[in-house]
Amino acid sequence: MRQEVHRKPTPGSVADRPAAPYLRGMTNASDIALTPAAAARVAAIAERQGKPAILRLSVEGGGCSGFQYRFGLAEGIDDDDIRVDTDGATLVVDSISLDLVRGCSVDFVDSLGGTAFRVENPNAASGCGCGTSFAV
Template identity: 65%
Template sequence: MDGVTISPAAAARVRKIADKQGAPAILRLSVEGGGCAGFQYKFGLEAGPDAEDAVAETDGVKLVVDPVSLDLVTGSEVDFVSNLGGSHFEVKNPQAASGCGCGTSFSV
């Protein structure tokens, strides 16, 4: 997929979660209105991509994004980070004009 990628760390985490659940290693990233900054990221495992989804792949793990969400995340990388605050998926979105402290919502 042009402009949206999934890091090796995120791919490894998706693979681990999917294996535990006996599900395909396919992560859906979507953007919804809400959150403290206007938009929020949503993640979930998928059985497969929809026909209109954009698909990126790293190490055999797929990242799928619907066309509406893709407009808001083009140029982004989905990463998985572990630090003192915990472990979470993080979207490094160059289109985000501002974000919130929790890292799950943004504005453009």
């Protein structure tokens, strides 16, 4: 697996703020990963839709556990995004969501229960059965 991490520093960005207590010790974007299975799925979806192979992961309030993951293909990369490239696909995370997903791995699973992108989040204190909602 070939993975590259890119970060454009911006004044006042998340990188300039102290880490939340549950994130101390995690200080760089390499703590976020896109697995080869997820990269392959992003590339396949993007090719079908004629879009760049850029998967945006963001976190919103809501869901049954307090926060929920949102996935979508992105048209581009913002200046304050964390960017991780794996096997020709890119995972981007906005600076606001970064504190909640640092240390995560984004995978794609294809099982009898269905197919989905899954986030393995070491920061989550709990989650729900659907796999898209979590609490810290």
